[in-house]
Amino acid sequence: MERKANVIWRGNLQQGQGEISTESGVLSKAPYSLMRRFGNDPGTNPEELIAAAHSSCFTMALAAALTQQNFTPESLQVSAAVSIEKNGSDWVITHSNLVLRAKVPGIDASKFKSIAEDAKNNCPVSRLLDTEISLDASLDEGEMHAQH
Known part of the structure; x- marks a missing residue:
């Protein structure tokens, strides 16, 4: 069994942003970024x-x-x-x-x-x-x- 997810990232680490999608569609272009990881911006990490x-x-x-x-x-x-x-x-x-x-x-x-x-x-x-x-x-x- 194999489960898949993919990510697209645009820009540098500080100002860049990414999107996470899962094969099931539960996550579809869910946003993530440095400020979502270490700050409180909306999105996931x-x-x-x-x-x-x-x-x-x-x-x-x-x-x-x-x-x-x-x-x-x-x-x-x-x-x-x-x-x-x-x-x-x-x-x-x-x-x-x-x-x-x-x-x-x-x-x-x-x-x-x-x-x-x-x-x-x-x-x-x-x-x-x-x-x-x-x-x-x-x-x-x-x-x-x-x-x-």
Whole structure:
């Protein structure tokens, strides 16, 4: 299986701009630039896209692992924060922090943490990233609330 994306960039790094499109069409000429990466201009950036890939991959791996253990998740709410820092003259992605809030009927906290940690370590995107990956996982007994 192969998934594709393509980029067009015009101009120098400081004033230039790019567009990202994906084969599925979910992203179609989505803008990105230096100020979208290191500032607050509207658009996307590589770290945001990695965070989206990591959180969605981890969630699918966790759902699969829970199902294999005969648990059916009612809800899995995951966010990822990818950090980029200057290391000498290079920029380095230093960390991906996954935050999981889950509602999984019938599972105890210890079993849940073990399954979640295994999913964190073994989802394909985690294995791809050459950085520290942390996980803050908890079971919510009450109603799930979307984080913004």
